[in-house]
Ligand code: HEC
C-alpha cells in the first residue's frame with residue numbers, strides 16, 4: 746500500500762509528463778464494435794450488489810486522493826476529474842471498464858488494477874459518493890462566458906437533459922453520471938473523446954446524439970454544464986473535505 750501511494754503521489758505531481766508518456770501498463774484493448782454497453786457481468790455486478798461502507802472506504806480512497814485530492818475535487822485544469830458526489834453505480838462501472846481496457850486511462854490504470862476486491866471497490870465508491878461537491882471548480886473563463894453558457898443551455902436542454910437531468914444530477918440506477926461541479930476542461934475532453942469514438946465504453950445513444958455537434962458547440966455545452974449546481978449536494982463554503990450526507 747505504501748509503495749502504491751508513493752507512486753500515486755509521484756504521478757500526481759507530474760501530470761503532464763505522465764499523461765503524455767507511454768502507458769504505464771498495457772491494457773487489453775477492446776474494439777467498440779465488440780462492446781455491449783454496460784453488460785451486467787463480472788466483478789462489476791458483484792460490487793454493485795454489495796452494500797458499500799463509506800467509513801471503511803476512506804482508507805482505500807487515500808491512494809486515489811493523491812490525484813483526485815482528498816476532497817474528491819480533482820483539478821480545475823481538468824487533468825484529474827472531480828469525483829465527489831458521483832453515483833456509486835457510475836464509479837463502479839467506470840472503474841470496471843478502465844480495468845477491463847474498455848476506457849483508456851494509462852495514468853490511473855496501475856491503481857485501478859490494484860482495486861480487485863469487490864467489497865473494497867463498493868466501499869471506496871460509497872465514500873466518494875458521500876463527499877460533498879466542491880462549489881469552486883474549473884469553469885469556462887472568457888469574456889463571452891455569459892453567451893457560451895446561454896447557448897450551451899439551449900443545446901443541453903434539447904438533447905442531454907433527458908439523461909443528465911436539469912441540475913446535472915444524472916440517474917443513479919441507469920449509470921448516468923453526475924455532471925454538476927465537474928471541471929470545464931475535463932467535460933470538453935470527455936465529450937470530444939466520446940464523439941470521436943475514443944471513449945469506447947460510452948453509452949451508444951449518447952454517442953449517436955453527440956456525433957453531430959462541432960467543437961464550438963461542445964465548448965458552449967461544456968461551459969453550461971460546468972455552471973450547473975445540484976441543490977443539497979454542494980459543499981458549504983470552507984467545508985470541502987467533509988461528507989455531505991450521513992450514510
Ligand atoms: C495517478 C493519478 C490517478 C490516481 C492515483 C487515480 N486516478 Fe482516477 N483518474 C485519473 C485521471 C487522469 C482520470 C481521467 C482520465 C480521462 O481523462 O479519461 C481519472 C478518472 C477517474 C474516474 C472516471 C471519472 C468519470 O467522471 O468518469 C474514476 C471513477 C476514477 N478516476 C476513480 C479513481 C479511484 C477510485 C482511484 C483510487 C483507487 C483513482 N481514481 C486513482 C487519475 C488518477
Ligand code: HEC
Nearest residue numbers: 904905908920921922932935936946947948950951955966
Ligand atoms: C441515453 C442517455 C444519455 C444521453 C441522451 C446523453 N448522455 Fe452523456 N452520458 C451518458 C452515460 C451513460 C455516460 C457515461 C459513459 C458510459 O460509461 O457510458 C455519459 C457521459 C457523459 C459525459 C462524461 C462524464 C464524465 O464524468 O466523464 C459528459 C460530459 C456527457 N455525458 C455529456 C452529455 C451531453 C452534452 C449530452 C447531450 C448532447 C449527453 N451527454 C447525452 C448518458 C447519456
